[in-house]
Amino acid sequence: MESKDYLKDLTEIKDLMNRSSRFISLSGLSGILAGVYALIGAAMAYYIVTNSARGYLILDGTIFNICVFILFMIAFLSVVTAIFLTTRKAKKNNEKIWDKSSRRLLINFLVPLIVGGTYILIILDQQKYGQSGALMLIFYGLALVNASKYSIGDIRYLGYVEILLGLICALFPGYGFWLWVLGFGVMHIIYGTLMYYKYDRK
Amino acid sequence: MSLIENINKVFDHRIRLGIMSILMVNEYADFNTLKELLDVTDGNLASHTKALEQAEYITVEKQFIGKKPNTRYIATKLGQVAFQKHIDALEQLIKNKD
Numbered sequence: 689m690e691s692k693d694y695l696k697d698l699t700e701i702k703d704l705m706n707r708s709s710r711f712i713s714l715s716g717l718s719g720i721l722a723g724v725y726a727l728i729g730a731a732m733a734y735y736i737v738t739n740s741a742r743g744y745l746i747l748d749g750t751i752f753n754i755c756v757f758i759l760f761m762i763a764f765l766s767v768v769t770a771i772f773l774t775t776r777k778a779k780k781n782n783e784k785i786w787d788k789s790s791r792r793l794l795i796n797f798l799v800p801l802i803v804g805g806t807y808i809l810i811i812l813d814q815q816k817y818g819q820s821g822a823l824m825l826i827f828y829g830l831a832l833v834n835a836s837k838y839s840i841g842d843i844r845y846l847g848y849v850e851i852l853l854g855l856i857c858a859l860f861p862g863y864g865f866w867l868w869v870l871g872f873g874v875m876h877i878i879y880g881t882l883m884y885y886k887y888d889r890k
Numbered sequence: 891m892s893l894i895e896n897i898n899k900v901f902d903h904r905i906r907l908g909i910m911s912i913l914m915v916n917e918y919a920d921f922n923t924l925k926e927l928l929d930v931t932d933g934n935l936a937s938h939t940k941a942l943e944q945a946e947y948i949t950v951e952k953q954f955i956g957k958k959p960n961t962r963y964i965a966t967k968l969g970q971v972a973f974q975k976h977i978d979a980l981e982q983l984i985k986n987k988d
Contacts, residue, residue: 694900694980694983695984696979696980697907697980698984700904700907700908700911701907701908701911701945701977702911704908704911704912704927704928705911705914705915707927708911708912708915708916708919708927709915709916709922788923859947
């Protein structure tokens, strides 16, 4: 029998399958930072709302606008951080930042996310704001599950957790704020840390 | 002995193994993508895709994107089954070694 390194063959097969179909240079650190932004933003919103004259949130008025602004700032900062750290990691991995696999990842992530975001804006405009926290969690979770096929598979589990939190949030809209903090803040930090130790620190 | 029989001679080369690995998880791959991922020369890649094509494990689609010719490779059902068998055989061999 020829002495062939079958194990090496298999490793190479697996490596090529991953490299040709998945974009794996996502940074765990960017997940942690996204969670931190979410917590800071939530704390700011909480402080502003509880110290306002009414003490709770209504749909019109400056306080609501400030909250929406904070939300957009969290999203914006998270995206910028993710792009920056992921570019850096891709360079280190010798992976192209903009190729077929990253493009496919982005499209599959953005479709549920943009549909969800648009839907939330539409129902907010119709004064139905009770479910917006739940919807954010659910659509974000679906986006993650969808994207996990084209990136590190572990993202899927974060997606499942977000969907679950979203459904709980739909049942108990009164706890929307806290579930949002848990989903976007705490979960990002936990998962970012896990990913950081699993993939980044090598 | 049947274990060795399942080791497919057509896949008995690093580059052919690589081409099939890529085509197993992608709908298709074009010539340049394969070349980049496998880090091989044009001639080398062409001869190996030809071998896989002759075994009817992949099909070749030639078309134009704008004015540039573009060659796409797609794994056939036969190729996918054969490759899966090959992987299973490799795994079995490793298991038996331990």
